[in-house]
Each structure stands twice: as C-alpha cells, then as structure tokens.
Amino acid sequence: xxxxxxxxxxxxxxxxxxxxxxxxxxxxxxxxxxxxxxxxxxxxxxxxxxxxxxxxxxxxxxxxxxxxxxxxxxxxxxxxxxxxxxxxxxxxxxxxxxxxxxxxxxxxxxxxxxxxxxxxxxxxxxxxxxxxxxxxxxxxxxxxxxxxxxxxxxxxxxxxxxxxxxxxxxxxxxxxxxxxxxxxxxxxxxxxxxxxxxxxxxxxxxxxxxxxxxxxxxxxxxxxxxxxxxxxxxxxxxxxxxxxxxxxxxxxxxxxxxxxxx
Numbered sequence: 001x002x003x004x005x006x007x008x009x010x011x012x013x014x015x016x017x018x019x020x021x022x023x024x025x026x027x028x029x030x031x032x033x034x035x036x037x038x039x040x041x042x043x044x045x046x047x048x049x050x051x052x053x054x055x056x057x058x059x060x061x062x063x064x065x066x067x068x069x070x071x072x073x074x075x076x077x078x079x080x081x082x083x084x085x086x087x088x089x090x091x092x093x094x095x096x097x098x099x100x101x102x103x104x105x106x107x108x109x110x111x112x113x114x115x116x117x118x119x120x121x122x123x124x125x126x127x128x129x130x131x132x133x134x135x136x137x138x139x140x141x142x143x144x145x146x147x148x149x150x151x152x153x154x155x156x157x158x159x160x161x162x163x164x165x166x167x168x169x170x171x172x173x174x175x176x177x178x179x180x181x182x183x184x185x186x187x188x189x190x191x192x193x194x195x196x197x198x199x200x201x202x203x204x205x206x207x208x209x210x211x212x213x214x215x216x217x218x219x220x221x222x223x224x225x226x227x228x229x230x231x232x233x234x235x236x237x238x239x240x241x242x243x244x245x246x247x248x249x250x251x252x253x254x255x256x257x258x259x260x261x262x
Contacts, residue, residue, distance in 0.1 A: 005039055005050035005213055008058045013047050013142070015209060018196070018237045018251045019156035020142055022207075023183045025190030025223070027060065030067060032216045033094040039213035042232070050213060060141055064182070068131045070094060072124050085119050098124070100192050109202030111191065111239070113154045115247040126150050127185035134182055141182040152179035154242065154250035155187045197225040202239065207254075209233040211261050232261035 009031070013020050024040075024047040032038045037052035051058065070091045078088040081102060088099035099105045101112040101120065114120075126148065134144040145158075152159060159179060193216065196205035208222040211232035221227045228234075235254035242248045 005052070007048040008051045008055050009049040009060065009063070010046055011060045011142075012045060012140075013042070015042070015045060015233070015235065016254045016256070017157045017183075018205070018207065018235070018254050019159075019180065019183045019187050021209070021235070021254070022155065022190040022194060022196075023142065023186035025194035025220075026186030026188070027063065027190075028216060028219070029096070029189055029193055030063065030094065030186075033096050039215055040219055041211055041213045042209050043211065061135060064131055064141060065135055068128070068135075070128070072121065072128065074121065085117055087121065089121050089124055096189070096192070098188060098192050100195070106195065108195070109198040111196055111198075111205055111251070113239075113249040113251065114151070118151055123150060123153060124185065124188060127152075127181035127188075130181040130185075142180070144182050145180055148179050148181065152181065153184045153188060154248075156180040156183045157237075157251055157253045159250060194220045194223045196223065199236070204236055204238050206234055206236045206257070209235065232259065234258040 013024050015021055027047070028038065028040045028049060031049055031051055035051045035053065035055065038049060040047065040049045042048070070093055072089045072091055074087045075090045075097070078090070078099070081088055081099070081104070086102060088097055088102065090097045101110055130144070130146060133146065134141055137144065196207040198205055206225060208225060208228065208231040210219055210222045210230055212230065214222065214230065218227065218230070222230045234257050236257050237254040238252040239249045240252040242250050
C-alpha cells in the first residue's frame with residue numbers, strides 16, 4: 001500500500017453513533033476478507049477504504065449486493081460452544097467466524113447487548129434478509145429502517161422502544177418495532193475484530209478513530225486503545241440498560257472525549 005492510497009469506497013458515517021462506526025468496521029472487515037490488501041481511514045464524517053488492485057465501480061451498494069449471497073451457518077466443530085441461541089456463526093465463503101459475544105472469546109467484557117432467549121443466528125439471518133429490500137428501496141443503507149417483529153441487537157443509537165420504555169418486552173408481545181438491520185448486521189461483523197475498550201467495569205466503552213490509511217490489524221488496535229498515538233479522535237458511549245434488571249443493554253450516543261485532528 002502507498003502511504004496515501006486513492007480510496008475505492010467513500011461513504012458517510014455519524015461517528016457519534018457507535019452502531020454506525022462499528023458498521024464501518026464491518027464493511028472494512030468484509031473488504032479485507034474478500035481482497036486482503038485493504039487500508040481504511042476516516043475523513044471528517046466519512047469512511048474511506050482503499051483496496052489494492054483492480055476493483056472498479058466499488059460502492060457500498062455494490063458491496064452489499066454481492067454480500068447478499070453470503071450464507072451464515074453454525075460450523076460443525078463449533079456446535080458445542082454456547083447454547084442453541086448463542087452458538088458461533090460463520091460465513092464460509094469469506095472465512096469469517098462470529099463469536100465475540102461468547103465468554104471464552106475475549107478477556108475483557110464484551111459489548112453484548114442481549115440476554116435470555118434472543119436467537120443470535122436468527123437475528124443475523126433476519127438482518128441479512130433485509131439487504132434485498134434495502135437495495136430495492138434505494139434508501140441509504142445506514143438509514144434503512146424497516147419494521148421487524150424480531151428484537152434487534154440494539155447497536156444503533158437511534159433504536160428506542162425497549163421494555164423499559166414501553167413497559168413490556170416487544171419480542172414476547174410480537175410488537176413491530178423500527179430498527180436499522182443493515183447497520184446492525186455490519187456492526188455485529190465489525191465487532192469481531194474491532195473491539196471497543198470497556199471502562200468503568202463495562203458500563204461504558206470507548207473507541208478510537210484514525211485519519212491516516214491503516215491496515216485492519218493496526219486499525220483494530222487503534223479502536224481498542226492500544227495505539228493512542230495513531231488516534232485522530234476518541235469517543236465514549238454508555239451501555240444503556242433497557243430493562244429494570246439491567247440484563248439487556250443498548251448502545252447510547254457517543255461523546256467525543258479527545259481529538260488530535262482539529
């Protein structure tokens with residue numbers, strides 16, 4: 001990679017929305033798994049990605065159109081991990097496995113927002129099924145907000161209407177609630193490698209943003225706070241309780257706590 005590569009893909013992002021930021025990380029991860037030689041950076045409120053080689057006509061919509069064909073399965077050798085709701089899922093075509101929510105997958109507290117009987121594989125597939133209607137609607141993917149009967153992951157700060165807000169659990173009542181499935185699907189993918197830094201015992205999380213082109217291995221370390229000298233900005237968000245017991249959480253709005261690119 002050259003030091004200042006020409007970006008193949010540019011799209012807008014609200015960096016105060018942790019769901020959108022980690023969705024960007026998911027896009028970066030998908031591009032890395034497909035083409036390997038990838039560098040990414042953030043310019044103001046845009047995510048930019050450069051893919052080395054001949055990749056013509058790459059847009060977020062064209063990438064998602066291709067990604068629609070990816071199948072998610074539980075790997076045979078992983079069926080003993082977790083339970084029927086939380087088993088790892090894999091996109092074999094990409095060689096991408098998702099298991100970051102399991103206790104044995106990380107040393108630090110994970111930003112897992114759900115508990116109980118929420119079927120993680122079912123939600124991944126439900127979000128993936130929204131790719132086609134999103135693309136057909138011509139809506140900006142990060143703003144696509146259909147109404148689903150299944151509980152979302154609550155990774156997008158715009159998501160509201162949990163049990164604490166409504167007085168009952170929407171998933172049990174079958175209530176149709178707005179959600180942002182493309183953001184959530186991509187964010188779940190992004191969180192596999194790009195882990196935020198837990199603080200205050202996991203009640204808050206921080207993530208670093210970078211403005212110089214970086215490969216995924218370095219960029220993920222910047223997100224987690226291991227390379228603060230490469231950060232252009234750092235954000236912090238609360239893990240907001242959405243039930244009285246505090247077992248279910250959601251990502252709150254991020255606050256800018258430090259910047260070096262002013």
